[in-house]
Amino acid sequence: MFGLFKKKEQKKDPVCGMIANDGFISKYGEKFCSESCLKKYEEDNQITDDKGCGGSCCG
Numbered sequence: 001m002f003g004l005f006k007k008k009e010q011k012k013d014p015v016c017g018m019i020a021n022d023g024f025i026s027k028y029g030e031k032f033c034s035e036s037c038l039k040k041y042e043e044d045n046q047i048t049d050d051k052g053c054g055g056s057c058c059g
């Protein structure tokens, strides 16, 4: 394995564009640097955090 096939994708916070690290919050298949960015993402995408639907079942 030379790591040529699997390019490690650097995930970014979709809200502020920060490169994700271990401290980031994983949700909706995205990474968020903070609760406030997560909230903004939810607002922008009109996600209502009712009961654990991460958008995968009704997206």
Ligand SMILES: [Zn+2]
Residues within 6 Å of the ligand: 013, 015, 016, 017, 018, 032, 033, 034, 037
């Ligand atoms: Zn952010």
